[in-house]
Amino acid sequence: KAGVTQTPRYLIKTRGQQVTLSCSPISGHRSVSWYQQTPGQGLQFLFEYFSETQRNKGNFPGRFSGRQFSNSRSEMNVSTLELGDSALYLCASQLAGQGGANYGYTFGSGTRLTVV
Amino acid sequence: AQRVTQPEKLLSVFKGAPVELKCNYSYSGSPELFWYVQYSRQRLQLLLRHISRESIKGFTADLNKGETSFHLKKPFAQEEDSAMYYCALSVQAGTALIFGKGTTLSVSS
Numbered sequence: 001k002a003g004v005t006q007t008p009r010y011l012i013k014t015r016g017q018q019v020t021l022s023c024s025p026i027s028g029h030r031s032v033s034w035y036q037q038t039p040g041q042g043l044q045f046l047f048e049y050f051s052e053t054q055r056n057k058g059n060f061p062g063r064f065s066g067r068q069f070s071n072s073r074s075e076m077n078v079s080t081l082e083l084g085d086s087a088l089y090l091c092a093s094q095l096a097g098q099g100g101a102n103y104g105y106t107f108g109s110g111t112r113l114t115v116v
Numbered sequence: 117a118q119r120v121t122q123p124e125k126l127l128s129v130f131k132g133a134p135v136e137l138k139c140n141y142s143y144s145g146s147p148e149l150f151w152y153v154q155y156s157r158q159r160l161q162l163l164l165r166h167i168s169r170e171s172i173k174g175f176t177a178d179l180n181k182g183e184t185s186f187h188l189k190k191p192f193a194q195e196e197d198s199a200m201y202y203c204a205l206s207v208q209a210g211t212a213l214i215f216g217k218g219t220t221l222s223v224s225s
Contacts (some may be wrong), residue, residue, distance in 0.1 A: 033212065043202065043215035056212050090160065092213075104150050104206075105213060107160040 002026065004108035006091050012114045019080040021111045025072050025093030032074040033105060034066060037088040046089075049074055081115045088112050120205050122216035129193050131180060131225045137188040139177075139203030145160045149186040150213070151177055152202040160202070164188070173197070195221045 005024040013019050027031050033056075034046040045058040049068035066076040072093075078085055092105035117191055119142040129135055141147060149166040166179040166186060177188045186203060203216040 035213075035215075042217045043213075045212040045214065048212055058212065092160075104162045104165050106162065107152075109159045 004091055004093050004106055006089075006111050007076070008109040008111060009109065010112045010114075012116060013081050014116055015081055015083060017081050019081060019113060020079065021076045021078075021089055021091075021113070023074045023076070023091030023093075025074070025091075026095075026106055029093035029095050030072050031094040032068055032072060033092045033094070034074070034076050035090040035092065036060075037110070038086075043090070046076065066091055078113075083115050086113060086115045094098060117207055118147070118207065120203050120214050120216035122201075122203055122219045124219045125217070126222065128222045128224065131195055132170050132192050133221055135188075135190045135197070135221065137192045137201050137203075137219050137221065137224075139186045139188065141186065141203075141205050142205070143184075143205060145207065146181075148206045148208065149177075149179055150204045150206070151175070151186075151188050151209045152204055152215075154197070154200045154202070154218075163201070165183045193221075195223050195225060197221060198223045 007022045031050045033048040036044045047054055047066050048056040052068045063079045068074045088110040090107050090110045092107045094105045121140045151163040152160050153163045154160045164177050175190045177186050179186050200218050200220050201215055202218045204213045206213050
């Protein structure tokens with residue numbers, strides 16, 4: 001079956017602009033998480049959604065937001081882009097919700113965002 | 117707060133040598149621990165889950181709650197094992213994965 005799909009693969013934006021990234025989880029997976037990967041900070045958790053509800057949020061400013069749709073697809077939005085937002089943004093999905101068996105997350109290939 | 121520490125940024129070994137990638141965690145409860153691997157130009161992939169106690173590609177990892185460690189081991193390294201390895205902790209299914217900074221494993225012949 002298809003894996004986690006993220007679009008677009010690459011984006012170049014200007015400071016001050018906003019951007020929306022998309023993630024389609026594996027069919028049947030209802031939990032979707034977003035991570036930011038940078039050389040300096042490594043992999044940092046942004047937020048996690050389950051059944052259209054944000055259940056967990058990392059330590060990122062309010063400029064970073066997300067949502068999940070009824071088909072489990074998720075979008076992440078970053079407003080007022082800063083140079084430091086340049087990173088690889090990874091989406092991951094999981095079969096079980098909280099309290100279920102933890103099979104670990106399956107990651108997408110990511111969206112490479114460059115802010116100039 | 118939960119934290120995962122991978123003390124080595126880079127580990128270089130020769131082909132056929134044993135490998136141990138260290139991972140220590142900080143969490144007062146019973147965590148769920150994972151090893152992820154990222155080969156060059158590929159996506160992050162799940163390698164091992166501690167709850168399954170499986171061996172993948174010859175790698176094993178044992179959870180030591182007394183030492184709060186989850187070290188990844190392989191008796192004989194292969195060149196194709198060269199990659200970035202991340203240790204990660206989850207409190208329970210559906211919650212955030214807390215990653216270590218990663219260790220680059222370089223296996224040379």
